[in-house]
Amino acid sequence: MKQHFPATSRNRDPILALLKEELPAEGLVLEVASGSGEHAAYFAPRLSGLRWQPTDADPVLLDSIAVWRDEVGADNLQAPVPFDVANDAWPVSDVDAVVAINLIHISPWAVTEALFAGAETALKEDGLVFLYGPYRRDGEHTAPSNAEFDASLKSRNPLWGVRDLGEVETVANAHGFRLVRVVAMPANNFSVMFRRGKANPPAAG
Secondary structure (H helix, E strand, O other), rough: OOOOHHHHHHHHHHHHHHHHHHHOOEEEEOOOOOOOOHHHHHHHOOOEEEEEEEEEEHHHHHHHHHHHHHHHHOOOOOOOOEEEOOOOOOOOOOEEEEEEEEEEEEHOHHHHHHHHHHHHHHHHEEEEEEEEEOOEEEOOOOOOOHHHHHHHHHOOOOOOOEEEEHHHHHHHHHHHHEEEEEEEEEEEEEEEEEEEEEOOOOEEE
């Protein structure tokens, strides 16, 4: 059954604009935790030189991704594959980019660690890890609504929560990734971009 997440229609165009700036013209993108499949169905036809591989750990969402894929009919949008980033072997290698939208705050911290550990092996040199969602900066929430969202997440699962960007960067650095760009997005979210390879100063958003 096809799922619909209303936030997708609000954030997909700003995210797409950044992906067009950061992704190569051709290659393979692995989307981790593709959710409903709406982002994949929107991005793939507009990034036609890239093969877009959606994944998810939830069978219900895998079904939804497949329906969206069938509807959009983009040749470069691959069939979804089951993938639990914290527990499964990565389904592809020699990847140009890993994209994870609204993942790391709705999952245990171990998922963030596993994401970068796996990307270290799966990504090409200078490959991109693109994360989207809310973050704390220097230990502080960037908006009252994010503090409320954080409390709500933790009430649902104490292992969830809005992550501090500095802590995410520390994990990324440990696996050979450098922070290259942080861009403020609608609804107090951020797009955060890391590249595999030696450190260099992050670019201004």
